[in-house]
Structure formats: structure tokens, C-alpha cells
Amino acid sequence: MQMVQKKRNEAEAKIIDGKTLAGRLRESIAHHVSVLVDDHKIMPGLAVVLVGDDPASQVYVASKKKAAEQAGMRSFVHILPKSTSQDEVLKLVKTLNQQKKVHGILVQLPLPKQIDADTVLKEIDPAKDVDGLTIANMGRLMAGLPGLVPCTPLGCAMMIKEVEKNLTGLHAVVIGRSNLVGKPVAQLLLRENCTVTMCHSRTQNLPHIAREADILVAAVGKSGFVKGDWIKPGAIVVDVGINRGADGKLSGDVDFESASKVAGHITPVPGGAGPMTVACLLGNTLIAACRQNELTVPHLG
Ligand code: NAP
Numbered sequence: 001m002q003m004v005q006k007k008r009n010e011a012e013a014k015i016i017d018g019k020t021l022a023g024r025l026r027e028s029i030a031h032h033v034s035v036l037v038d039d040h041k042i043m044p045g046l047a048v049v050l051v052g053d054d055p056a057s058q059v060y061v062a063s064k065k066k067a068a069e070q071a072g073m074r075s076f077v078h079i080l081p082k083s084t085s086q087d088e089v090l091k092l093v094k095t096l097n098q099q100k101k102v103h104g105i106l107v108q109l110p111l112p113k114q115i116d117a118d119t120v121l122k123e124i125d126p127a128k129d130v131d132g133l134t135i136a137n138m139g140r141l142m143a144g145l146p147g148l149v150p151c152t153p154l155g156c157a158m159m160i161k162e163v164e165k166n167l168t169g170l171h172a173v174v175i176g177r178s179n180l181v182g183k184p185v186a187q188l189l190l191r192e193n194c195t196v197t198m199c200h201s202r203t204q205n206l207p208h209i210a211r212e213a214d215i216l217v218a219a220v221g222k223s224g225f226v227k228g229d230w231i232k233p234g235a236i237v238v239d240v241g242i243n244r245g246a247d248g249k250l251s252g253d254v255d256f257e258s259a260s261k262v263a264g265h266i267t268p269v270p271g272g273a274g275p276m277t278v279a280c281l282l283g284n285t286l287i288a289a290c291r292q293n294e295l296t297v298p299h300l301g
Helices: 002-007 018-040 055-070 086-098 117-123 135-143 151-163 182-191 206-210 273-292
Strands: 045-051 074-080 104-107 171-175 195-199 215-218 236-239
Touching: 018 055, 018 151, 018 273, 045 055, 045 086, 045 273, 055 074, 055 273, 074 086, 086 104, 086 117, 104 117, 104 273, 135 182, 151 182, 151 236, 151 273, 171 182, 171 206, 182 195, 182 215, 195 206
Parallel strands: 045 074, 045 104, 171 195, 171 215, 215 236
Antiparallel strands: none
């Protein structure tokens, strides 16, 4: 609350630099990977499965592969044609579940329409589910048990905690209720003792609710959806959205120009949740490798 008051007379929000924060996290992960290799001869391995030729997915997969290799991990990329059947994908996931060198499995979404994403996700061994999307890991998050937490929500929580260490009693409003972002973000903030309000497409008086937020997380998928006058002066605003305009430019779900005049801290797009997501994926792969070998999970960050 204090930070909310502090901001009132300032002109521009401070940028939460996800890129720099992600760089720090990746350095820390790379250090722990080198220790794991030197002391235990274990090299964490990340397998990414891409079905089809969606250009955005191709870019994401390439950047995950590069990031894994830069962190000193093994990277296994499986690119399957768009016409691949669900059974073939399930067979590949089963094989990856068995491979000792693979500690983390990520199936890039969306999948072509003949493949049911839930059926595929169900097949991933929860111990290797570095995207945190299996029912087991979602349940663990809900129950407050250790598990693998979805990467984008984890990155959002880390960025918020970079601004404010103690979130107890703050009102967090999360716009969006997907399994991938909105629901796990809400759970993580609840774990930090926030009072959490979840909003979605049927929410009434959304601007009014958003204005009550000390922490506002936007995960809607609509460019510039959250306006500056929806924001409480001094609030922490995390923009998860990635929207590509006709000109190819990326924009977030928050109207940055108006929001940055009111918020206390704000994440940019690009350069906020995106790089943190990749860093958290590496973190999850390292955690998975440690747990699968019954080693202590290092503190990252
Ligand atoms: P999603 O599954 O499409 O969910 C969007 C959510 O927004 C839904 O819960 C929907 O409500 C809600 N919504 C839609 N219109 C609304 C409205 N008018 N008012 C209030 N709520 C509304 O999307 P997602 O997977 O959560 O992703 C959200 C955004 O984050 C996208 O732009 C995506 O590209 C981006 N993203 C970024 C990263 C990253 O690495 N930075 C990772 C994942 C996603 P209903 O449930 O009622 O339909």
C-alpha cells in the first residue's frame, strides 16, 4: 500500500526490466548447470515438440533451444509435420518420458486441430512437465505443494517481487483465467498473501475493479485493452499479452502510453514477461533434473 501512495506525484512509471532480470536468472541457472555437470555428470536436457509450421511457434521453439544450449543444457527439438496424428505425438511423448537424458518436455501450443492438447498434456510425465500444465502440477500449485509451476506466471510473480518483496495484504487483480496464465498467476499471488480478484470476459465493471488493484496483471490477448484510467496511481502493472499488429509490431494487453503515466511500475512488451518465460523454463528444467536425480534444488535468482 505504501508504494501506491509514494507514486502519486511522480510522472512516469518505473519500467520492470524483464530482459535484464531474465539475464540474471539465466546466469544463475547456467552456473548451477555447470556445477551439476562437474560434480554429478548430469547435463539437464530439454525436449521441445513442435507440430506444424506456425511461424510464431517456430520462433519460440528456436529461442528456447538457443537459451537451453546457452545455459549449458542439452536441447532436443522434435519438429513434426502439420498432418501428424495424435497417436504419433502421444508415442513421441511416451518415448521422451522414458529417456534418461530428457529431464524436461515441452509440447509447443497451439497444436493442429486433429490433436487434442489436453490428451497430449496428460501423457507427459509430471516430473518432466516443465510447462507445469499437467493436472498433477496444476493440482500441486493449487494445494500449495512443490511441483513445476507454469513459466509465464512464475516469471510474472518474480517481476512483481522484484518491485515489492512483501505482497501481504495487497489487492491483486488478474484479468484472464486461462490455465496457462491467469489461473496460475492468481494462485502464485494468493500464495504471497495477496487478496486476489480474477476477472474474465463476463466480468462486470472491469475498469472499476481494475482501479482497485495494487497489482494488476493483464493476460487477455487484446492489444491495448487496459487503459491508463483503469489503473490505480502507483500500482504494479504486469502486461502478459503478446499481440502482433498488421505491421508486425508486438504490443501488450496494456495501453503502455497512458498506463505508464499512472502506474508505479510497469512491464514493457516486448522485454517483460516474454524473456522471463524463457528463463523460467530453463529454471524448471534444472529443477526437474535435480529432482529426478534426488539432488537438492538450488536457489535460483
Ligand atoms: P486465452 O487462453 O485466450 O485467455 C484469455 C483470457 O482473457 C480468457 O480468460 C478470457 O475470458 C479473457 N478475456 C477475453 N476478453 C476479455 C474481456 N473483454 N474482458 C475480460 N477478460 C477477457 O489467452 P492466454 O493464453 O491466457 O494468453 C493471454 C495473453 O498472454 C495472449 O496475448 C498471449 O499471447 C499472451 N501470452 C504471453 C506469454 C509470454 O511468454 N509473454 C505466454 C503465454 C501467453 P474468458 O475465460 O471468459 O473467455
